[in-house]
Amino acid sequence: MRPVFEFLAAQPVLTVFLLVGLGSALGRVRIAGISLGAIGVLFGAMGLTAWGVSTGVAIELPALIGDMGLVLFAFCVGLIAGPSFGHALRTAYPLLLVVTGVLVLAAAVAFFLGRAMGVSVLTIAGTFAGAVTNTPALAATGGSPEATVGYASAYVFGVIGPMLAIGLALRHRTDEAGEAVPLVDKAVRIDTTARPTAGELSTRYGGRITFSRLRPKGGGDMATVGPETELPPGGVVNVIGPQDAVDAVADELGHASSLDIVQDRTNLEYHRMILSNPKLAGRPLASLGLRERFGATIPRVRRGDVDIVATGALVLQQGDRLQVVGPRAAMPQLAELIGDSERGISDINPVALALGIAAGIGIGLIQVPIPGGGTFALGVAAGTLVVGLILGRIRRIGPIVTTLPSTAANVLSELGLLIFLAYAGTKAGSLIISAITSGEILRLLLLGFVITAIVVAGTYLVARHVLRTGGTRLSGVLSGTLTNPALLAFANTRTGYDMRVALAYTLVYPAAMVVKILLAQVLVTL
Template identity: 45%
Template sequence: MSGFFAFLADNPLLLLGIFIIIGGSAGKLAIGPVTLGPIAVLLAAIALTAWGTVYDQTLQIPEVLGNLGLAIFAFATGLLAGPSFFAALRSSWTLMLAVVLVLIVAAGVGIGVGGLFELPGDAIAGTFAGALNNTPALAAAGSTPAATVGYAVAYLFGLVAMLGLTQVALSRGPADRDDPEPLVTATVRIDTSEPTTIRDLHRRFGRTIAFTRVSRSSTDPVLGVDDDTVLGPADLLTVVGPENLVEQVISDLGHRSSHDLVASRADLDFRRITISDPRLAGRRVADLRLEQRFEATIARIRRGDTDFISTPGERLQLGDRVRVVAPPEKIDEVTRYLGDSARGLSDINPVALGGGLALGLGLGLIQVPVPGLGALSVGAAAGTLMVGLVMGRVGRIGPVHVSMPHTAATVLVELGLLIFLSFAGTRAGSQILEAFTDGAALDYFVTGALVTLVAGLGVLLVVGRLFRAGRTRLGGIVAGAQTQPALLAFANNRTCFDPRVAIGYALVYPAAMIVKVVLAQIMAGG
């Protein structure tokens, strides 16, 4: 076996492939209702690397490759969360503050318990970093032998315990109050005597309802609508939106008609079209001027697995599948204009990827002087995540498209994660056997376990009970508070990449990353 491990040690790219094969296969095995998914790659890397140390062989994935994987993962996660992140941020700053306070309490527990065991400050800081799976915090602690041993002992329990808490968050947290409701379509016959306009209806019911067709009677032509369309008694109007709102519109305007305007496609047709023309990516729906050009409207947008009502201010992304309503003779023109190519689903946009990584890595290198602590930086992961959030939100800077399709970003998240988890596994696996033979290993383990449980249970209870975060977003928040990409992968795998997971992760990750680094430096200095 020594020769086999020596061969792997000399061929790190082959080693990477083996980690992914073994971990990927194991990750598909179900343990009750749970599959580990990509997190199994991390466990496989830890196990094989630890096994190699028995034969005095050190298995390593080059650090630059691991950092690249982490940067790609964080940037693509930001792209996925960006469109909804800033709207959530306005109402979630208190939640972020609560997570920071929980981490401070966990650090206090680590200092208190570590002090009882008479552990030096650097050992406590390293144990704290391992308990919360945060390598930058280990670096801030100085990466001394004592800190490194504490990190290795606490790391595995921190990972497994937080994996369990993430599963608890996803399965037993508060009910998702922000579940997107399925969209329904109905035709209402207007009974009100006073004329009204589509603009008036949007003022009354908001933009989560769409009005797509009108007919003056069941025998008249079916016409498209715009904000200035006037509606009168006995008109038939198509309404699209969440069921409860559609029922409210029907109740307020008249009654549900047995005549289905959507089924009558002679005057107005509809088609699902993929946005694949890069010139349209990042543009608002209103900027396309489909009504003026083609007498067409976009009624719905499907992004990933989520359907939602189109609004004039919604920014389109490559790969969005839009439901267009237009006269039959115009449908093909609209299709050519929007692109409707499979390329729109998979274009990684090299300009966005390269530019985002460069900007994010540069941001992560900026040193900010902090009195008493020296110079601190947010690091590569937080830097690329923040840049990804901004680029995912704006979509376009002048003529330059700076985002990418949902499908392509999802693939990059998984690719970057597999590379990083393999790297992280070799780092922990090379130290773990030595760490557990250290005389103070039990002291490190108890200290780290308490830090993990206080932080994990604290976030779960405070955010779940006090802030009533729904279970899907709560799973992402628990993963973000741990700053552990493997937990995000697990939550994504369990929810089929529900965007609320990435939003929850992105909400707390940067603040959690920074506060952990600062706390570790304070503990090591003490």
């Protein structure tokens, strides 16, 4: 095997893609319904490198490859989390404060306990990242061999511990009301004589419902519904929103109608169109003036795998799939305006991507003086993440779109992560052998166990007994706190994909991700 390892050591580009391919295949192997996912690349690279070292050949990828993967991943994660990060801060700050406090406590205990055990700060930072199953936090340490060994040692219990807590939470499931449910349509016969406007009702129900079509009393041509449209007695209107809100609106207006006005295409058509026109990305839906210009409306938007009620304040993103309702004759013009091109989903927006990453690297390299004569820098991982969060949140600066379609951002972030894991694994492969033979791995396992126990037990106890979070949502909170998609999959399969799990996960995930990365960065500098 020595000639093979010598060949791989001399061909880093071939090696990185070989590791990504074989490691990803390893990550898809399921045991008890759980797979390693992207972490399979890390363990595969460590195993291959350790094997090479045993034959006298060191396989290491150049730092440039690891840095490219790192900044690409961190920046795109910021873009993805940016839109929901601000919303989470505003709407769920008590829960986010709990998660932040627990993570800070775990990091503090990790530092003091680790130093008392004689573990280096780099290894402590990596062990913290592994114990909370957060690869970006490992990236924030620079992916050093010491940190990667700590990460790999603590990762296993970082998955098993939360799984046990999720199982315990789901034993106490109740029928607590959920906030995230699929959107439904209902035709409603209007009995009330109050003549409310669609905008008044939407506001009263917190923007959770909207309307698409209105058929006047006695028949006649249907019309699209705008915020100013009055809902007259005897008419039939199509209401869209979560089941509970739609039922409440139906009771307020009148009663459910057997008339299927959605399928009536006599004078109104509806199509799914992809927002691929970059000039519209980052703009509120109301600013398009579709009803005034074309007599059309957009009652719902599908972003990723989630349907969203399309209020006028909804900020559009490139790659959104819009349900457009309007006159048949206006559909070609609407398609031209919106773009309706599959290419829009995969547009990587190279201007925003490249300049954003460059700005993040620049910010990460700034040295800030601290008391005592030292300096502190965010580092390229945290710098690109912060810039990504900002650009993902603002979405547009004048005519310039600052973000990427969600599909493109997810693809690029996953590619960057896989490349970085391959690099980090080759750096740590030689050290994992010495960690095992020297007995240091026992200290790392104990340290990782303590960190995971603090995070899991602290989040569980406070969220359940202080914030009174129900078992179903708590399983999502735990998965989001650990920022681990494998845990989300575990909770989903045991709840029948209850939407409350995904809601809680996405609510906690962005804040937990940012806090872990910053804490790992702080640990390295202590």
